[in-house]
Amino acid sequence: MTFETQDLMPSDEGLAQAATLLRAGGLVAMPTETVYGLAGDASNSVAVARIFAAKARPTFNPLIAHVTGLKMAETLAVFDDRARAVAAAFWPGALTLVLPLRPDAGLSPLVTAGLPTVAIRCPAHPVAQALLLAFGGPLAAPSANPSGRVSPTRADHVRQGLAGRIDAVLDSGACAVGIESTILGLDGAPTLLRPGGIPVEALEAMLGPIAIGGDAHKPNAPGQLASHYAPEAGVRLGVTVPMPDEVWVGFGPGCAGAALSLSPVGDLVEAAAALFQTLREADMLAGPGGRIAFAPVPETGLGRAINDRLRRAAAPRPPVQP
Known part of the structure; x- marks a missing residue:
């Protein structure tokens, strides 16, 4: 089923319309500081099922519940002193916490994929906060793109992937952080x-050494599937000398001749903000059956997140289901 997707501005009127759609079980793409999220009422199983259907997302892959702050978050999950301290230090912001689910949370089981934990984030974007306040409850919101494809950092990216499948797009320009x-x-x-x-x-620096977890076969949080964030073109990583038929994406000043660059000066913050838009541009340049080559990015700071996304973009694609 397809229907008209409305374009809404982040005015009082637009936010009120978006909240009305959400209360009726509709889906609204909202800006956050990371990427655009596809928001639905986290307590409404029909709305959450529509998120999975619109994205063609596997239902074993849990969603993030977005909240206005710690007070709302504590109605959904069990916080100990450590979790409260981390939330105080990094919220609102680009951090999702996975915590034990409260028995009386009232979330749709689809949000947690039936797990005893829930992923929660308090976004810093003023429009996301305004929509959460207007709606008055938690919103389930994965990235607003078809599952496994490049995440959206602009409203146009959302429309390209989901127009006709969702109720509205709340347009607030480009996302500042640009990575989930x-x-x-x-x-x-x-x-x-x-x-x-x-x-x-x-x-x-706050918690001491942190273990690395996550299971692509049994994810307990979003973004763990082996193949994810994928353009149509094939992707090769760590390339300093590209093949003649590859679109080379550089990083730093040593990439003369690159068609595109994540950051000509080697700034990881700039590279993170540009990553998904650059993937889209490289995909267009590569064309059908084409290939993209990425220059090495340091595995430090935000480089770890950039390389995580690039490795998943380069991973073998799952077979298309008939």
């Missing part, structure tokens, strides 16, 4: 479940 949130498991020992917009070094 870091996901930290705190239902036991601190565990990095997905690198993202908060460098793991910042978390380790």
Whole structure:
């Protein structure tokens, strides 16, 4: 089923319309500081099922519940002193916490994929916060793109992938961070479940050494599938000398001749913000059956999140289901 997708502006009127759609079980793409999220009422199983259907997302892959702050978050999950301290330090912001689910949380089981934990984030984007306040409850919101494809950092990216499948797009320009949130498991020992917009070094400065976790076959948080963030073209990584038929994406000043660059000066913040838009541009340049080659990116700070996304973009694609 397809229908008209409305374009809404982040005015009082647009936010009120978006909240009305959400209360009726509709889906609204909303801006966050990381990427655009596809928001639906996290307590409404029909709305959450529509998220999975619109994205063609596997239902074993849990979603993130977005909240206005710690007070709302504590109605959904069990926070200990450690979790409260981490939330105080990094919220609002690009950090998702995976915590034990409260028995009385009232979330659709589809949000947690039936797991005893829930992923929660308090976004910093003022429009996301305004929509959460207007709606008055938690919103389930994975990235607003077809599952496994390049994440959207602009409203046009959302329309390209989901127009006709969702009710509205709340347009607030380009996302500042440009890469999804870091996901930290705190239902036991601190565990990095997905690198993202908060460098793991910042978390380790507060918590000490953090283990690496996540299972592509049984994900307990979003962004763990082996093949993800994929353009149509094939992707090759760590390339300093590209093949003649490859679109070369550089990083830093030593990439003369690159068609595109994540950051000509080698700035990881700039590279993270540009990653998904650059993937889209490289895909267009490569054309059908083409290939993209990425120059090496340091595995430090935000480089860890950038390389995580690039490795998943380069991974073998799952077979297309008939």
